[in-house]
Amino acid sequence: xARVFRARQLQPLCVLASLGLGxxxxxxxxxxxxxxxxxxxxxxxxxxxxxxxxxxxAPASALPPPAPPPVTAPPSTRQFRLGAAATALVAQxxxxxxxxxxxxxxxxxxxxxxIEPDNPLLWIELGEVHETAGHYEQAGGxxxxxxxxxxxxxxxxxxxxxxIAESLKARNRNAEAAEAQHRADELSPx
Amino acid sequence: MxxxxxxxxxxxxxxIALALYVAHLDRIVTTQFEGRRWTLPAxxxxxxxxxxAGEDLDAGxxxxxxxxxxxxxxxxxxxxxSYSRQGSRFQVNLRAARFADEVRPATLLKVDTNDRGxxxxxxxAGKEVAIARFEPMLIGSIFPxxxxxxxxxxxxxxxxxxPAALKAVEDRNFDTHHGIDPLGVLRAxxxxxxxRQLEQGGSxxxxxxxxxxxxxSRRTAGRKIQEALMAVLLELHFSKTDIMTAYINExxxxxxxxxxxxxxxxxxxxxxxxxxxxxxxxxxxxxxxVARGPSYYDPRRHPDRALKRRNVVLGLMAEQKIISPADxxxxxxxxxxxxxxxxxxxxxxxxDLVRRTLRRDYREQxxxxxxxxxxxxxxxRTQELAEKILERELTRLDRQRKxxxxxxxxxxxxxAPQSGDVTAVIGGREAGFDGFxxxxxxxxxxxxxxxxxxxxxxxxxxxxxxxSIIQDVPVDIKLPGSPDWKPENFEHDINGPVPMVKGLARxxxxxxxxxxMDIGLDTVRHSLQxxxxxxxPPRIPSLLLGTFELTPLDVxxxxxxxxxxxFKSNLRAVRAVLGADGKALKAFNLDVTPVAQPDAVFxxxxxxxxxxQRGTGVAAESILPxxxxxxxxxxxxxxxxDSWFAGFAxxxxxxxxxxxxxxxxxxxxxxxxxxxxWDRLLTALGPTSISSVMPDTLHPVTIxxxxxxxxAAGCPSEPxxxxxxxxxxxxxxxxxxxxxxxAQPGTQPATPQPSxxxxxxxxxxxxxxx
Numbered sequence: 001x002a003r004v005f006r007a008r009q010l011q012p013l014c015v016l017a018s019l020g021l022g023x024x025x026x027x028x029x030x031x032x033x034x035x036x037x038x039x040x041x042x043x044x045x046x047x048x049x050x051x052x053x054x055x056x057x058a059p060a061s062a063l064p065p066p067a068p069p070p071v072t073a074p075p076s077t078r079q080f081r082l083g084a085a086a087t088a089l090v091a092q093x094x095x096x097x098x099x100x101x102x103x104x105x106x107x108x109x110x111x112x113x114x115i116e117p118d119n120p121l122l123w124i125e126l127g128e129v130h131e132t133a134g135h136y137e138q139a140g141g142x143x144x145x146x147x148x149x150x151x152x153x154x155x156x157x158x159x160x161x162x163x164i165a166e167s168l169k170a171r172n173r174n175a176e177a178a179e180a181q182h183r184a185d186e187l188s189p190x
Numbered sequence: 191m192x193x194x195x196x197x198x199x200x201x202x203x204x205x206i207a208l209a210l211y212v213a214h215l216d217r218i219v220t221t222q223f224e225g226r227r228w229t230l231p232a233x234x235x236x237x238x239x240x241x242x243a244g245e246d247l248d249a250g251x252x253x254x255x256x257x258x259x260x261x262x263x264x265x266x267x268x269x270x271x272s273y274s275r276q277g278s279r280f281q282v283n284l285r286a287a288r289f290a291d292e293v294r295p296a297t298l299l300k301v302d303t304n305d306r307g308x309x310x311x312x313x314x315a316g317k318e319v320a321i322a323r324f325e326p327m328l329i330g331s332i333f334p335x336x337x338x339x340x341x342x343x344x345x346x347x348x349x350x351x352x353p354a355a356l357k358a359v360e361d362r363n364f365d366t367h368h369g370i371d372p373l374g375v376l377r378a379x380x381x382x383x384x385x386r387q388l389e390q391g392g393s394x395x396x397x398x399x400x401x402x403x404x405x406x407s408r409r410t411a412g413r414k415i416q417e418a419l420m421a422v423l424l425e426l427h428f429s430k431t432d433i434m435t436a437y438i439n440e441x442x443x444x445x446x447x448x449x450x451x452x453x454x455x456x457x458x459x460x461x462x463x464x465x466x467x468x469x470x471x472x473x474x475x476x477x478x479x480v481a482r483g484p485s486y487y488d489p490r491r492h493p494d495r496a497l498k499r500r501n502v503v504l505g506l507m508a509e510q511k512i513i514s515p516a517d518x519x520x521x522x523x524x525x526x527x528x529x530x531x532x533x534x535x536x537x538x539x540x541x542d543l544v545r546r547t548l549r550r551d552y553r554e555q556x557x558x559x560x561x562x563x564x565x566x567x568x569x570x571r572t573q574e575l576a577e578k579i580l581e582r583e584l585t586r587l588d589r590q591r592k593x594x595x596x597x598x599x600x601x602x603x604x605x606a607p608q609s610g611d612v613t614a615v616i617g618g619r620e621a622g623f624d625g626f627x628x629x630x631x632x633x634x635x636x637x638x639x640x641x642x643x644x645x646x647x648x649x650x651x652x653x654x655x656x657x658s659i660i661q662d663v664p665v666d667i668k669l670p671g672s673p674d675w676k677p678e679n680f681e682h683d684i685n686g687p688v689p690m691v692k693g694l695a696r697x698x699x700x701x702x703x704x705x706x707m708d709i710g711l712d713t714v715r716h717s718l719q720x721x722x723x724x725x726x727p728p729r730i731p732s733l734l735l736g737t738f739e740l741t742p743l744d745v746x747x748x749x750x751x752x753x754x755x756x757f758k759s760n761l762r763a764v765r766a767v768l769g770a771d772g773k774a775l776k777a778f779n780l781d782v783t784p785v786a787q788p789d790a791v792f793x794x795x796x797x798x799x800x801x802x803q804r805g806t807g808v809a810a811e812s813i814l815p816x817x818x819x820x821x822x823x824x825x826x827x828x829x830x831x832d833s834w835f836a837g838f839a840x841x842x843x844x845x846x847x848x849x850x851x852x853x854x855x856x857x858x859x860x861x862x863x864x865x866x867x868w869d870r871l872l873t874a875l876g877p878t879s880i881s882s883v884m885p886d887t888l889h890p891v892t893i894x895x896x897x898x899x900x901x902a903a904g905c906p907s908e909p910x911x912x913x914x915x916x917x918x919x920x921x922x923x924x925x926x927x928x929x930x931x932x933a934q935p936g937t938q939p940a941t942p943q944p945s946x947x948x949x950x951x952x953x954x955x956x957x958x959x960x
Binding site: 025087089103111113117130141142144151152 | 240243244245290291320321322606607608609698738754755757764766774777779781782783784788840881883884885886893
């Protein structure tokens with residue numbers, strides 16, 4: 001299994017958002033779908049290189065076991081969640097941000113990112129704090145990073161585009177901002 | 191009569207002079223001592239280890255970390271800095287600690303583990319704890335060159351035994367005398383005469399403090415008088431507690447190269463690796479023994495003398511009823527238990543990077559005197575593994591090659607892919623030696639490490655993808671004012687048309703040059719610039735083979751961008767800086783800037799995976815854990831001088847350089863030298879697969895690795911998966927398997943049976959590079 005996304009059964013993030021004492025732009029997610037998406041499997045059409053590629057020149061004993069497929073196509077739907085530790089840190093970051101200390105919140109979210117560096121939800125949270133702190137360019141870069149990680153999760157993709165749109169708008173790049181917001185709206189669940 | 195008037199005048203003048211002198215000394219004593227401002231070097235801390243349920247940290251790992259942080263194993267974790275263990279259940283009494291973002295009091299934590307790692311954390315009330323952390327490990331301080339280093343302690347941070355022991359051994363009338371103790375001097379002389387050795391000194395603690403604090407080490411009668419006068423003055427102005435605290439923070443306890451170890455706070459860290467408050471009786475007595483003569487009683491260089499003196503100290507303590515005779519005997523039976531120097535905890539190359547980072551924002555004086563706390567990204571576990579593996583592999587290479595003369599040198603940099611956090615820096619083979627920092631200062635040609643950026647730039651033009659056929663054929667490039675440039679492949683072979691994936695995996699020079707010249711040198715240079723190269727490489731064709739020089743840290747910046755999916759994060763050694771008052775002065779925030787098309791980067795990552803699967807990195811396959819997908823690239827400079835390997839897993843980017851400082855030929859390719867360090871290090875770190883997800887603009891296709899065609903029925907083929915734009919379909923093989931050995935229209939004839947050659951060379955690599 002090349003990429004196993006560990007879907008943990010956790011509080012949905014909207015609960016956190018309410019803990020965040022009205023922090024604007026907090027990412028809201030609906031209840032997770034009833035069945036969590038199955039662990040990612042081989043992409044359609046991908047031949048596992050290991051199984052199809054025994055190297056005839058090498059002695060059989062030296063052959064490594066079949067390697068797993070390198071990566072996978074994103075499943076059409078998946079939904080990122082946060083682990084318990086990251087959930088607690090996000091809640092703490094919301095309190096810090098609401099208390100007027102965005103720098104503390106940034107430090108706390110970076111702490112969470114060291115635990116789940118590939119979770120787009122954390123990047124979106126971090127981007128939102130930068131946005132409120134006026135670090136618009138940072139927020140935009142983080143939005144694009146979140147978008148890359150969010151592949152396959154329309155909710156997270158939508159939130160990433162929204163963050164990108166906000167950061168563009170703050171920099172008076174209104175046409176691009178509108179385009180980004182349009183993408184966010186397209187992806188957001190009706 | 192007249193003569194008496196002269197005498198009187200002289201006496202009066204002397205009196206006035208003396209009074210002036212005393213007043214002068216008094217001013218020195220009061221002004222300098224009042225503020226009691228020691229120069230406080232910035233204290234530098236490693237990244238704290240986080241604890242949370244689900245973390246990949248089993249009982250063995252946890253115990254190892256507890257020992258690294260010098261936690262005491264006990265039946266009851268009743269004191270901060272101690273822990274108890276029952277099978278897979280731990281109770282850890284976490285020390286009070288200051289982090290970049292909070293002050294945490296000492297906390298008792300229950301940690302349950304299973305074979306996968308931590309299964310649960312609870313507090314004393316049985317309530318679940320989502321996340322907790324160890325205190326950050328002190329890894330050093332930034333002291334001035336030829337300077338002093340110290341950790342200042344308050345009276346509350348001093349175990350009661352310490353002042354008692356100091357008084358018993360050095361100055362038993364400390365509580366009652368007025369700075370000098372004539373009776374004490376007499377007794378000391380008597381004791382020393384009787385035992386015919388220097389067991390007791392005559393100076394009071396106050397005098398010793400004055401000598402350390404105000405005077406230099408010359409020993410003259412004048413100095414002695416000055417010392418006595420100042421001691422009396424000090425006692426006039428300050429309380430005994432103040433003087434004792436000052437003594438505890440001031441006295442020298444050792445020397446570490448150019449660095450003076452001052453005070454018991456630092457002495458405790460220097461010799462025992464833990465806070466002063468946690469020392470046991472034997473350890474307190476050891477420090478008191480060392481205070482008598484830090485070089486003569488150096489417990490590392492002269493353990494016998496130190497042990498003997500420690501036991502004398504314990505004896506005196508028992509004699510004066512500070513401890514019971516039984517306690518003294520128990521403690522006397524204990525070994526010195528001083529940490530071995532160089533057994534970790536000292537990372538000069540990393541500290542060097544920290545110091546250089548901070549120099550951009552702070553004056554040198556602020557760093558060495560203002561008492562800053564610096565929180566870094568150093569991961570002690572990663573750092574120690576990298577040190578150990580580099581040393582071991584270099585020793586193996588030296589032995590294997592039977593090189594005469596100097597041993598090989600090496601350097602390693604490890605970063606976190608998604609954040610640019612620098613987790614380890616090894617500046618040389620002798621990692622604990624504060625010398626030439628190769629990671630930051632050795633600029634060497636990077637060789638083929640440049641090639642992923644050539645292929646990336648090509649894919650970004652939209653005209654190429656990993657299945658595109660490129661020409662591995664000889665080039666003859668005219669250069670103004672110099673002979674034509676006619677480079678060759680490393681193995682002097684010519685492979686004709688090859689898919690891009692093979693060009694990169696095999697590190698084919700000719701294919702890369704043809705590709706690079708087609709897209710243009712500036713396209714490649716811009717790609718490198720965006721990924722964060724400090725100096726533009728010269729605009730010459732040989733840049734395509736990496737003839738320009740970078741440091742291992744520069745390479746880490748470039749490769750972290752590749753690992754991070756085309757996002758540049760400035761490498762960070764420092765997270766945050768706090769002032770002496772605990773207020774945040776500066777935070778170095780994580781930044782990400784998109785610098786390349788994510789789908790192009792993904793395609794290149796997958797080609798770099800093939801470097802490990804079947805290319806120049808194939809020797810790593812048998813070392814790395816089965817099923818873990820990693821990506822990398824070898825680099826070799828001309829004439830086999832520099833051996834590089836750089837690459838990444840999902841949780842770490844590692845760059846390894848192996849070579850000689852004087853640029854001599856090592857005879858090592860990147861695969862034969864640096865790769866052996868890289869794969870073993872990554873394996874030891876517990877690598878996760880690269881976490882990239884295929885962008886929805888791409889789809890995977892399987893082609894024949896040798897020809898680039900779709901595998902055809904009945905033809906020998908070596909299928910490889912590459913990631914290409916949705917619109918692209920690889921060509922179908924011509925009938926009759928003519929792509930193998932057969933000429934193709936519009937291309938130069940390929941060498942006969944390249945696939946067999948490939949396999950043979952791969953087999954050769956696999957036996958020579960292990």
